Amino acid sequence: MRRLILLTALLVPLAGAAAAQDAGGFLGAVADALGDAPAGSDDRAQLSGRIVQLLALFTVLSVAPGLLVVMTSFTRFVIVFSILRSALGLNQTPPNMVISAMALFMTFFVMQPVLMDSWEGGVEPLLENTLTEEQAVARIGEPFKAFMFANTRPKDLALFADYAARSEGVEGELAAAETAEEASWRALVPAFMISELRRAFTIGFLIYLPFVALDLIVASILMSAGMMMLPPVLISLPFKVIFFVLIDGWYMLAGSLMESYLPVAGG
Structure with a gap:
């Protein structure tokens, strides 16, 4: 053990020196x-x-x-999938890695038109030296700005725009931005976030309702049978799982989530 510690103490400075030498080179x-x-x-x-x-x-x-x-749409997807897992009563199924990966690939699928517009309008001309860095950054952000503006409630955007104006000393009520070009990044990004959170929790509430109804039915049956010591969740879990499978829940949920962005992402 002592030899290993001494060897490590000798190698770490040598590795740092080598890295510094490479960086300097x-x-x-x-x-x-x-x-x-x-x-x-x-x-x-x-x-x-x-x-x-x-x-x-x-x-x-x-x-x-x-x-x-x-x-992007990642926030809505991952929250809805997490709420669905809680509604089913499954603690670690699907695992967090599976939920994050599914939300990530669905995000890439939904955001593909936005990413392509950003690439063709800003990144590709920048690599070809037909645009300056400042022009490319503006063009790269335009598709994302339009996407966020179309999926943000005007009420949320007005909230942050009004606060930003008051923090800058502008008095009076400002008119809400009517186009993505008029909206500022400072107000648009947090407004988009709270709009996504609101929609995600709304969808999660609608997902919870049928599973709560199953839990209540099972609990009523157990109480009427005198089995009050038996946890209702333990009995209702397989019924909730088979109910979700029979209605093709993953297909319906994934389709509904993607269609909620389809007019914006495709247009």
């Missing part, structure tokens, strides 16, 4: 490439643009999980 190569290129030349401008694009890519990848939650 990479940065040195970049600096040499920039220094060799003449000032104002196209090669230097292209190399600088590629470096900026690389840094932007790393930044986007680091915040991608958060963007996935706040700017």
